[in-house]
Amino acid sequence: MRLSQYFLPVLKETPADATIASHQLMLRAGMIKQNSAGIYSWLPLGLKVLRKIETIVREEQNRAGAVEMLMPTIQSADLWKETGRYDAYGPEMLRIMDRHDREMLFGPTNEDMITDIFRSYVRSYKDLPKLLYHIQWKFRDERRPRFGVMRGREFLMKDTYSFDIDEASARLSYYKMFVAYLNTFARLGIKAIPVKADPGPIGGDLTHEFVILAETGESEVFCHKDLLEMAPPGEVDFSGDLSEHVDKRRALYAATDETHDEEEFKAIPADKQMTARGIEVGHIFYFGDKYTAPMGAKVMGPDGKEHVVQGGSYGIGVSRLVGAIIEASHDENGCIWPKSVAPFGVGIINLKSGDEEADAACESLYSALEAAGCDPLYDDTKDRGGVKFGRMDLIGLPYQVTVGPRGLKNGVVEVKIRATGMKKELSPNAAIVFLQTEFAEV
Template identity: 80%
Template structure:
């Protein structure tokens, strides 16, 4: 993409309402624009990141055996009345009426609707287990929306729902999704810590939050230091026994319900204690027949009797992750994107546009990197060099190539690695080989 053809409304000043890093940088880098309290338009740069995160989430769900579908944002209140949640959910639910005066709502979650879909088609245990998911916009009318997309009212969420005959099978599905989440966050370049959690309005008796560490985290996390050194499970045989993949982590859980009670934390050796601030980016639940029983979502079991299906739900805040990644990875100059979700792989800075020599080198680099699938952003503007450097640091691309008349005369370009600040001078051909190898790793 050429910057001259792109839409990148970068701001020089930090908006007064932005108090945390992700909010500041998302506004300054032209990723989002606030349309009303807690509701944002996703501008091209932010939208590219959002879609990359969404695709990684999708791939890991598919790998775990979940099947994608799409449910509507507007739901009938009748389904929620069947489960008793319509009146119990609270003012966060946006309740509306259609032109026929029917009670409707903008869905904050989908347990009730997916249970209705399931009961319409599945009658026998032979059709189980099943995991269904969608990635859809949701709305929760937060009392105090703040921190940009971290605590907005409208947000993009991946929610998966599992269906099993027995509790034993349902717990297996739960841990299958547990592992899928660890793999997902690992691919996003995040160190996510699973923490025992309160089930809240979703319900159930087994739940974990996945939190990433950041100074601006909304909750205090107490955990074993070794959790930070553990790798994600990688390519797991989801047909096998998953307990071994989570046992080592489970033994290290030290946070109590809601992550505020440090009782379990006090029992750890002092040199293994760690407390920090955390941002929730995922939450998983096993809740049995909380929804299937009142909605008569029953299946015929192998014993010839009807059983209320055992369910779980599993959410990841896709749009929230954009802010979470920035909170975990930035410096005073701007964002530092992991390669897996960066809006562009490499920025090309032409220090003297309309110069035959620098233009030629930039065009060669641009064509070669695009052909290699690295997706470069070519700054072909007439702005001063300092403006170009600051803008590239702000938007946080993993690498920047600077092409200037002096370097071209010497046969070199300069590559800057955003995460480390390291600079190296290479020939254009060597630069292409270096970057191709970096993105192939």
């Protein structure tokens, strides 16, 4: 993409109402614009990151055997009355009357609706297990929306729902999602720790939050340090036994302030104890017959009898992750995107737009990097060098290539790695080969 033909409205000033880094940087880097409290437009640069995250989340769900569908944003209140949630949900639910005075709502979650869909079609244990998911905009009417996309009102979420004949099978579905989440977050370039969550009245041990560590995290995390060092499961057979991947993590202490047990924590060797702030980016939850019982979702079992189906839900905050990744990966100059979710791979800075030689060198780099799959953003504007450098650091592409008349005289361009600041001078061809190699593995 040529910057002159793009829409990248960066801001010089930090907006006063943005208090955390991700909110400030997303506004300044032209990724989002606030339209109302807690409601944002995703400008082109922000949307690219959002879609890359969404794609990775989708690929890992598919790999785990979950099947994608899409439920609507607007739901009838009727289903929520069946489960008793219409009254229970409180003012965070955006309640709507349509033109015929029917009670509707903008879905904050979809357990009720997916259970209705399930019971409409599935009658036999032979069709189980089923893992269905969708990636859809949700709405929660937060009293005080804040922190940009981290606690907005309209947000994009991936939510998966499992349906199983009994708790033992449901555990297998739960494990699939546990492993899929580990792989998902690893591919997103972040370290997410599975932390035991509060099961509430449902009870049991099958509920985890996935948190990433960042200073601005909303909750305190207490955990065994080794959790941070474990490699993701990677390619596994999702129809096989996944318990090794889950068990070795669950064997290590990890809790938020909500579920923290000081005594258990103290039992960890002192040098392995870790306390930090965490941001929740995923939550998986087995809830048994909480929705299927009141809604009568039953299947015929192998024993010829009807069984109430056992369910779980599994969420990932897709839009929240954009902010969370920035919280975990930025510096005073701007964002530092992991390669897998960077809006563009490489920024090309033309230090003298209009200069015949510089323009030609940039054009040829631009075509070569496009062909090499590095998805370059070419700053072909007439802005001063300082403006170009600052903007490129702000938007945080993994690599920058600076092309100027002085370097070209010596046959070199400058390649900079955004994360480390490391720079090296290379011939244009060597730069292309270097960058192509860097992206080959993504």
